[in-house]
Amino acid sequence: MTVQLGSQRQGLDDTKRRILVEAGIVLAIALFLILVMPALLPSFWLNSLGRFLALGIVALGIDLIWGYTGLLSLGHGVFFTLGGYALAMHLKLQIPPTASIQLPEFMSLYGVTELPWFWKPFYSFPFTFLAIAIIPAIVAGILGYLIFRNRIRGVYFSILTQATTIIFFNFFNGQQKLFNGTNGLTDYKTLFGLDVNKPAAQSLFYGLTILFLVLAYALCRWLTSGRFGRLLVAIRDDESRVRFTGYDPTGFKVLVFAISGALAGIAGALFTVQTGIISPNSMNIAFSIEMVIWVAVGGRATLVGAILGTLVVNFARSLLSVKFPDIWLFFQGALFLIIVLALPNGLMGWFREQGRDLFLTLSGQRRTTTYPSLEEDPEVEYERKNLGD
Amino acid sequence: MIASILDGVFSGLSIGSILLLAALGLAIVFGLMGVINMAHGELMMLGAYTTFVVQNAFKAFAPGLLETYIFFALIAAFFVAAIAGLILERGVIRYLYGRPLETLLATWGVSLILQQFVRSMNWVLVVAIALFCLLFFGGKWLLQRQAQFQQLRGWANALLITLSAAITIALSTLLSQAFGLAVTKPWFGAQNVDVTAPAWLRGGLPMGNYQLPYARMFIMALTVLCVVGIYLFLQRSPWGLRIRAVTQNRSMSSCLGISTQKVDALTFALGSGLAGIAGCAVSLLGSVGPNTGQNYIVNTFMVVVVGGVGKLVGTIVGGLTIGVIDYIIGAGVLALLASSIKPVADFFIFFSSTSMAKVMVFFLIVVFLQFKPAGLFPQKGRSVDA
Numbered sequence: 001m002t003v004q005l006g007s008q009r010q011g012l013d014d015t016k017r018r019i020l021v022e023a024g025i026v027l028a029i030a031l032f033l034i035l036v037m038p039a040l041l042p043s044f045w046l047n048s049l050g051r052f053l054a055l056g057i058v059a060l061g062i063d064l065i066w067g068y069t070g071l072l073s074l075g076h077g078v079f080f081t082l083g084g085y086a087l088a089m090h091l092k093l094q095i096p097p098t099a100s101i102q103l104p105e106f107m108s109l110y111g112v113t114e115l116p117w118f119w120k121p122f123y124s125f126p127f128t129f130l131a132i133a134i135i136p137a138i139v140a141g142i143l144g145y146l147i148f149r150n151r152i153r154g155v156y157f158s159i160l161t162q163a164t165t166i167i168f169f170n171f172f173n174g175q176q177k178l179f180n181g182t183n184g185l186t187d188y189k190t191l192f193g194l195d196v197n198k199p200a201a202q203s204l205f206y207g208l209t210i211l212f213l214v215l216a217y218a219l220c221r222w223l224t225s226g227r228f229g230r231l232l233v234a235i236r237d238d239e240s241r242v243r244f245t246g247y248d249p250t251g252f253k254v255l256v257f258a259i260s261g262a263l264a265g266i267a268g269a270l271f272t273v274q275t276g277i278i279s280p281n282s283m284n285i286a287f288s289i290e291m292v293i294w295v296a297v298g299g300r301a302t303l304v305g306a307i308l309g310t311l312v313v314n315f316a317r318s319l320l321s322v323k324f325p326d327i328w329l330f331f332q333g334a335l336f337l338i339i340v341l342a343l344p345n346g347l348m349g350w351f352r353e354q355g356r357d358l359f360l361t362l363s364g365q366r367r368t369t370t371y372p373s374l375e376e377d378p379e380v381e382y383e384r385k386n387l388g389d
Numbered sequence: 390m391i392a393s394i395l396d397g398v399f400s401g402l403s404i405g406s407i408l409l410l411a412a413l414g415l416a417i418v419f420g421l422m423g424v425i426n427m428a429h430g431e432l433m434m435l436g437a438y439t440t441f442v443v444q445n446a447f448k449a450f451a452p453g454l455l456e457t458y459i460f461f462a463l464i465a466a467f468f469v470a471a472i473a474g475l476i477l478e479r480g481v482i483r484y485l486y487g488r489p490l491e492t493l494l495a496t497w498g499v500s501l502i503l504q505q506f507v508r509s510m511n512w513v514l515v516v517a518i519a520l521f522c523l524l525f526f527g528g529k530w531l532l533q534r535q536a537q538f539q540q541l542r543g544w545a546n547a548l549l550i551t552l553s554a555a556i557t558i559a560l561s562t563l564l565s566q567a568f569g570l571a572v573t574k575p576w577f578g579a580q581n582v583d584v585t586a587p588a589w590l591r592g593g594l595p596m597g598n599y600q601l602p603y604a605r606m607f608i609m610a611l612t613v614l615c616v617v618g619i620y621l622f623l624q625r626s627p628w629g630l631r632i633r634a635v636t637q638n639r640s641m642s643s644c645l646g647i648s649t650q651k652v653d654a655l656t657f658a659l660g661s662g663l664a665g666i667a668g669c670a671v672s673l674l675g676s677v678g679p680n681t682g683q684n685y686i687v688n689t690f691m692v693v694v695v696g697g698v699g700k701l702v703g704t705i706v707g708g709l710t711i712g713v714i715d716y717i718i719g720a721g722v723l724a725l726l727a728s729s730i731k732p733v734a735d736f737f738i739f740f741s742s743t744s745m746a747k748v749m750v751f752f753l754i755v756v757f758l759q760f761k762p763a764g765l766f767p768q769k770g771r772s773v774d775a
Contacts, residue, residue: 072490146755150762155425155489159690160755166687167751170744232735285683289497296494329505336498340491 007282022221034207043199047274052314054270057209057216057354059294059306061263064220066292067300068229069256070236075143075161075266077288078168079136083265085172086135086280088185089119089126091196091273105187107179116178124188125192132269133262140261153239156181165283172280184279209270213307216263220303225258232256233301272306296339299346309346313334396599398713403605405712406612407674407716409665409705411685412692413619414660416704419693421636421656423489424482427496429689430682431503432661435473436466438507441582456587460670463611466665473503473748474661478654482505486653488604491502504679505635508579512572517561524553583680590673608670620701622659632656636699688747691754697764711750 032255033053058080065071092104100110103115121127172179179185194201223229232308234242235249242249272278281287290313298309313335321328344351426432443462475566477499486491506514528549532538538545565573586604593600623629634642635652643649669737671677671685688711696707717723722743727733740749761767 057460066490073492108736141522143755146759150758152762155419155423155493158493159687159694160758163687163691163751163754167748168749174742174744175428209563285687286501292494305766326505326509329501331546333498333500333505336494336501337481340495340498341481343489 026217028086028212030210033210037202038206041181046206048204048315048318050202050209051271051274051310052311053207053213053315054267054274055291055294056269056307056310057095057267058215058264058291060213060216060220060299060303061260061267061292063258063294063300063303063306064223064232064263065260067295067302067306068224068232068236069253071253071257072158073161073257073260073290074158074285074288074292075164076260077283078163078269078292079140079208079264080277081168081172081260081280082136082139083132083268083280084272084282085179085185085268086122086128086131086265087269088188088272088278089122090125092185093123093189094188094190095121104180104185106183108176112177122295128167129251132263136265136268137258139260141258142252144257145250147251148253148257152372156212162285162288165285165288169280169283172283179280182276182280184281186277186279188273188276191273196278202274205270205273212270214264216266217303217307219259219263223256224303291334293339295346297346299348299350302346302348302352305348307347308348312347322342392599393722393725397717397720399601400605400720401716402709403609403712403715405709406609407667407670407684408688408692408712409708410608410612410615410670411664411700412689412696412704412708413615415689416693416696416698416701417619417632417663417692418660420659420699422482422486424485424492424652425489425496425690425693426477426482426657426660427493427686428477428500428503428682429661429664430686431500432470432473432664432682432686433668433671434507434679434682435503436470436665437584437672437681438577438582438668439466439469439586439665440669440672441577441677444584445515456589459587459590459673463666465670467662467671468665470665470668471658471662474664475654475658477661478657481651482657483650492536500682504682507577507679508575510576511574512563513561515562516572517557520560520619521553521557522721524556525549528553538722577679579679581676581681583676584672586673604673608673611666611670615663616701618703619663628652628655665667691751695754695757695764697766700766702765703764711754714753715746715750716750719743725737 035051037049041049061079062073062076065073073221075282095102095104103112107115122131143161143164147157152160173182175181188196189194191201194204196202224232231247231252235252239249268278268282294310294313295306296309297313298305298307300306317328317332320331339346345353399754411433414432415426415653418424440459440462441695443465444455444458447458447461450612477496481495481499482492485495529545532545532549582731590604593602594606595601599658623633631642631647631652634645634647635649639649642652663769667685668677668681692704692708692711695711696703698706718740719742721738724734724737724741727737740746
């Protein structure tokens with residue numbers, strides 16, 4: 001009895017230690033990114049890095065819903081853009097009190113004289129801050145509830161989320177008076193009294209991006225490690241069985257979809273403020289599918305993989321599309337094919353399955369193990385010689 | 390009032406018939422294999438570009454027959470798209486059966502490649518692709534006759550790919566430097582191309598103060614023809630019987646000696662060919678470009694979702710209904726009808742544009758799915774995983 005208790009305690013200590021080690025590593029990487037990176041990279045690449053890290057937050061959200069729960073959402077661009085618009089509306093309302101027209105400048109172009117009612121709450125920063133995460137979460141929650149309660153899943157879910165992107169795209173594109181239509185919201189001035197375009201503000205946003213990325217990683221890690229995470233994986237692998245064991249997957253799926261939408265919203269806001277523009281274009285079909293491929297490249301159902309994949313694909317894109325703009329689409333298409341056909345578990349999956357073995361074997365730390373009886377079997381030897389392994 | 394409703398129904402039906410034509414192939418493939426082909430729109434685009442090529446060929450070589458080019462174009466579009474589909478199925482999709490979400494991503498990759506392919510297609514690219522295929526598959530064929538091939542397979546493949554790629558790149562660079570713009574100029578480029586309908590398809594049948602365009606009537610007739618043809622093929626031909634059998638129960642059909650691989654390949658080619666015909670039809674309505682396919686995919690997916698899987702009638706009803714409702718909302722017919730009640734009319738006017746109508750139609754579809762989650766005419770069965 002005592003022995004058992006002791007081993008349990010030791011087990012607990014073990015997990016605790018492992019969590020501490022992981023937290024330490026994450027913290028070290030975050031500090032490295034915040035303190036050392038700005039000195040190493042020219043400002044263009046630093047800005048890119050900041051934006052791609054923001055995209056990494058969406059990738060975490062997609063990993064949560066696709067990698068762990070098995071629901072392929074092709075509509076995360078919507079949540080991303082909603083978050084971006086929420087912050088952009090707050091930024092557009094930073095009008096100096098001396099200005100003659102207390103409206104965002106595009107509105108007066110379209111003859112709007114009074115601020116539409118739903119713009120008004122965005123004067124307040126705390127509201128905006130909440131809205132960035134909560135509006136996408138609510139939209140995702142409603143959509144998810146309407147789809148999941150009917151047990152619509154698989155490809156149908158993907159198609160419906162993809163249609164959602166078109167719908168929102170059309171809606172934002174068509175409303176010139178409310179959202180400036182195709183042009184989107186751009187030309188931001190100040191936030192917290194800081195000039196948004198000054199390097200000081202930009203490095204603040206860079207730091208915030210890393211902070212939120214770490215928080216999002218911690219949240220996803222927490223969600224996926226416990227009972228909840230196991231339930232998600234169970235839903236992915238055999239939803240019917242989950243149902244037969246007495247769970248109702250609908251609520252869990254809606255919750256995960258909403259959380260994932262909220263993460264996308266946060267990412268959208270951070271991306272917007274570093275890019276300087278948000279427009280309905282980020283709700284086109286292609287962008288949302290691209291997000292999925294980031295996760296696939298890194299390795300689905302691995303949180304680190306999601307972030308890594310985002311960085312790899314986006315930096316590859318920046319490098320390639322500058323030099324060979326024509327080739328990028330070929331490359332991207334090939335990426336989809338290669339990942340799906342040859343590397344279904346992505347870079348992290350490859351590393352876990354084969355890379356580590358390969359590394360150990362190559363560095364001479366481990367010999368290939370065999371069964372001794374097989375070594376002595378003449379028939380096996382014969383086959384090995386003539387047919388290969 | 391009556392006239393505007395009639396106009397709405399006719400125009401809606403003509404939009405719906407294009408949707409139906411586009412969705413027909415998709416629905417058959419989806420019903421059979423559970424695979425959503427994201428490259429379906431690009432196969433349509435291939436059909437449209439084939440029409441363009443055929444038209445120009447007729448202009449150059451047989452100006453006397455120019456008026457009838459559309460029939461040849463239809464056949465050519467069918468076969469070009471069908472062959473592209475066959476390559477897609479044999480090369481990619483067959484490795485992904487049972488993994489519909491992965492198939493979706495892979496076909497998206499294919500659609501990106503096809504889009505860029507059409508944009509930058511030129512002689513060098515064509516020669517390069519042909520050469521690469523020749524070297525790679527030819528080399529593989531030669532090597533396969535060696536006894537030790539199985540042992541060296543991985544290395545042989547890697548070596549062959551590198552070698553063929555290197556030779557191809559070197560030769561195509563040489564080619565483009567030797568002949569310059571003559572071989573590197575893109576055939577179509579990124580701009581849209583225009584297909585001019587034959588003279589007898591221009592204009593329209595006057596009906597009161599409204600005209601029924603001949604091109605739209607032609608498309609409707611074409612749709613009817615295709616639907617009847619597919620129906621007869623599925624119901625009356627031995628391969629149709631096999632396709633229906635595999636759609637209903639794949640493993641049982643396989644047990645009874647139906648070659649499911651052949652059925653899959655045939656069905657995919659057929660569905661792609663229908664996409665090609667749809668592309669040919671679309672090219673009659675306006676200019677076509679590399680992105681043409683993208684405009685249609687989501688709507689055709691919606692047709693499949695609403696229609697349900699495995700029955701032709703679902704696709705037909707779904708396509709036509711979505712087309713009519715879309716047009717009626719978008720053209721503001723409902724707003725006209727409700728003009729006596731101010732707030733309702735305002736509500737409909739808000740949605741009375743082509744893009745906003747889609748918003749409304751999507752909401753209607755989501756509401757519809759609350760009552761019929763499996764579509765209009767779901768396939769009845771006892772399996773848990775529908």
